[in-house]
Amino acid sequence: MTAKISLRSVTKTFGALTALDDVSLDIEDGTFLSLVGPSGSGKSTLLDLLGGLAKPTSGEVLIDGKPVTGPGLDRxxxxxxxxxxxxxxxxxxxxxxxxxxxxxxxxxxxxxxxxxxxxxxxxxxxxxxxxxxxxxxxxxxxxxxxxxxxxxxxxxxxxxxxx
Known part of the structure; x- marks a missing residue:
């Protein structure tokens, strides 16, 4: 079964700043997930990647097994x-x-x-x-x-x- 959301070795950098470093995660359909962390820990960056508002520096962001290439009405x-x-x-x-x-x-x-x-x-x-x-x-x-x-x-x- 394919996860609803998959992150595969996702890294996101902004110049010298690394916001996300090699993040991998599978989220099944119907799951309610909360991300908790201090300010600047990459929570909003991760949501921007999932929403298609930003692209990872490396790795893959998938929804239903398909790469996120931009915003979509599925999100x-x-x-x-x-x-x-x-x-x-x-x-x-x-x-x-x-x-x-x-x-x-x-x-x-x-x-x-x-x-x-x-x-x-x-x-x-x-x-x-x-x-x-x-x-x-x-x-x-x-x-x-x-x-x-x-x-x-x-x-x-x-x-x-x-x-």
């Missing part, structure tokens, strides 16, 4: 910072991840409302990010990542801004 990412589009409402920010799929406009709006409700933001669908608290913005970002039902959900300190 949802919730960043430390909200990464919301400031000109889009909360609903429209959640809909963004659904826009390339098979849902029509009405279905996207309905699904966005469903996930905003899930994270406790019913009634705030039409608010712009500057009208929301930091914790509310982060909940919009979480709803956006959950709404398109990715196979893998990568979260980088997603609850730091939440009360």
């Amino acid at each position: 949802g990412v919730v960043f430390q910072q909200y990464a919301l589009f400031p000109w889009r409402t909360a609903r429209a920010n959640v809909e963004f991840g659904l826009e390339g799929g098979t849902l029509n406009k009405r279905q996207r709006a309905e699904r966005a409302r469903e996930f905003l409700d899930l994270v406790g933001l019913s009634g705030f669908e039409e608010h712009l990010p500057h009208e929301l608290s930091g914790g509310m913005k982060q909940r919009v970002a979480i709803a956006r990542s959950l709404a398109y039902d990715p196979d893998v959900l990568l979260m980088d300190e997603p609850y730091a801004a939440l009360d």
